[in-house]
Amino acid sequence: MTDDTRPVAAPVLHAKGISKFFPGTIALDEVELILHAGEVHALLGENGAGKSTLIKCLTGAYPRDGGTIMLDGQDVTPTSTADSQRLGIGTVYQEVNLLPNLTVAENLYLGRQPGKRGFVNRRRMNALARESLAGYGLDIDPGEPLTHYSVAIQQVVAIARAVEMSGKVLILDEPTASLDRDEVQLLFRVIRQLKARGLAIVFITHFLDQVFDISDRATILRNGRVVGTRDLSTVTQSDVVTLMLGRQLEERVHKHVEQSTGPSLVDIEGLTKRGMIEPIDLTIHEGEVVGLAGLLGSGRTETANLIFGVVQSDSGTIRLRGKTIKVGNPRDAVAHRFALCPEDRKTEGIVGDLSVRDNIILALQARQGWMRPIPRAKVEEITESYVRALDIRLASLDMPIRLLSGGNQQKALLARWLATNPDFLILDEPTRGIDVGAHAEIIALIEQLRRDGMALLVASSELEELVAYSTRVVVLRDRKQVKELKGDEITPANIVRAIADDTDAPQKEPA
Known part of the structure; x- marks a missing residue:
């Protein structure tokens, strides 16, 4: 389902038919992602679309339940993030996954420090780090602790480490979320340099203006499926929003x-x-x-x-x-x-191991005060009335709420707040x-x-x-x-x- 007009070329990475299942959920449904050398490819979608799950399948954090991953024409199955790095797929997350108490050079060469007989050659390591970072336009002291530098520079150090350890595919997961405008431009300059060197770069962000600024193509996910891959020079932001939100x-x-x-x-x-x-x-x-x-x-x-x-x-x-x-x-x-039903009902709403009854009465009891327990008969009256009114399907009010379906959990959460009037x-x-x-x-x-x-x-x-x-x-x-x-x-x-x-x-x- 594409309108992409790129010249046909062997992709650096071709993930085809990627599927991932969790209990009661199809997280990925035969997803396809094609990455070419020297391109920045945006991966877009709302919460729950499947972006994070796909990245975890590509990098070995999750075993996939179906599909193949071809890297430079070879079938690969990463078993861990370290394995994916060895194969050539590196990832940099919004929260820089480095060690802030170590120096820039130590972070850059952690686990592969130059030296012999168990001794690290720090002068050599710092020289190599300075040379490597100069290639990204950074003139900093690699002997200083990483925390001495801004988040943007820490991002570049993380990218440099990922590229040196991987070198084929670089996945950037929300790299600009904590950066100001000037820092974003620094990062984009580095991305363009890597693109010119032939890397295939996956760019994940929720800032659409940045997508159109830096990316060549975009693959849009919705509900675990690919709904379109587009050459961004041929579409508008409205076209992309329409695909993301699922409406013609x-x-x-x-x-x-x-x-x-x-x-x-x-x-x-x-x-x-x-x-x-x-x-x-x-x-x-x-x-x-x-x-x-x-x-x-x-x-x-x-x-x-x-x-x-x-x-x-x-x-x-x-x-x-x-x-x-x-x-x-x-x-x-x-x-x-006031009452609030949060977006993530599983982590911010329901208390999974408590009964449906206890979950429904929770807010009302909290407002009344824990030293003044609501009488059991009143609890039964309130909870049973809302179960009937909202048609909450359950075997028993005593069952843990985590065993309910998503829709019934949501209705129980609504019942909790409606009970507070x-x-x-x-x-x-x-x-x-x-x-x-x-x-x-x-x-x-x-x-x-x-x-x-x-x-x-x-x-x-x-x-x-x-x-x-x-x-x-x-x-x-x-x-x-x-x-x-x-x-x-x-x-x-x-x-x-x-x-x-x-x-x-x-x-x-x-x-």
Whole structure:
């Protein structure tokens, strides 16, 4: 499924039919990735698309369950990251995987220091390191500890080590996430040098402008499958966003239902956290669903966590029914009748080994205080009522919640917060990773809660869902609030334009 017009040439790496299964999940479904010498190839996709799993299969961190990896025409099966390096595949991660207490030279030549009879020739090692780094445009003292240098220089040192140990394929996993603009340009200069030397480079990032700046082609994953490989000189950012989000976003008739709302419930003004999210201004009314749209890394989850006090803000105010309140932590938020269902329900939401009953009652008991236990009969009444109301499929309330399906875990997490009778509910990717039936039920629940007068903020990458239930949609890009759409402006195509930074003015769907 490509429109790539590159000249036919033997690839440096050809991964074909790569499959990986976890219990109850197909993480990769016959994925193909072709890398050529002297190209920068972006690997794109939202959370859960399969990028990390594919990289781990290519580098031996995970055994693959199907498919082949051809490296320079030879069938290879890396059994560890060290093995993949020996074969020629090196990886550099966002968090530099070096030893900060050692010198630059020691990091560069760790495990292969020059010397003899067990003695390291430090003068020789430093000279080799200085010569190697000069090839990357770095004039630094290799005898200094690595921590003396910026994250960008540490990234270059990690790249130099990976290239010297591997030398065929270099995988860069979110290398620019912690860099400022000048540091990004330093890194890109190094990438272009390596490209000119004939390396095949995989570039993983959520910054689309960087993808188009440095990459030649892109392979886009969605739900463990390849949905397209594109020559980036022939497509726009909107084309790529459309593939990532899984919608054919041609203009089509859409009747947006105007939804009546009540008075303002929550007013957020200038809420910000340095290095995480730029100032956010939001107003959410009673009986309103405000959608948060944007790609991975745009700031959706950061905004949700900031409002709920998971992360403390540097500045800004939150007003509840016109009165300024302090939300310094989630306990404050719960006291003000806020609720948050996080994006990663398995690690941040459910407590896997506790029973379904205990998970549902958890937030209500925490708000009441652990020294005032809720009577057992009341617990049974609450949990059974929500199991019925949300149609949570289970064998018993006593069963560990980790044994439920993803959709039923999500509904139990919603039950936990609904049991607290919240006024303001924040949902972060409420339908991610659940089956179609549960998906439809949760969307219906969102609409019912809105009709009942609750104020909701819903962060989602499912554009047609946002269009269906949102009274307004706020678009985030690169951790900034960039657009607000309302009424007939709320269409998938207009959201994509805002996400991709297209200059076209928002278009209304044809009547």
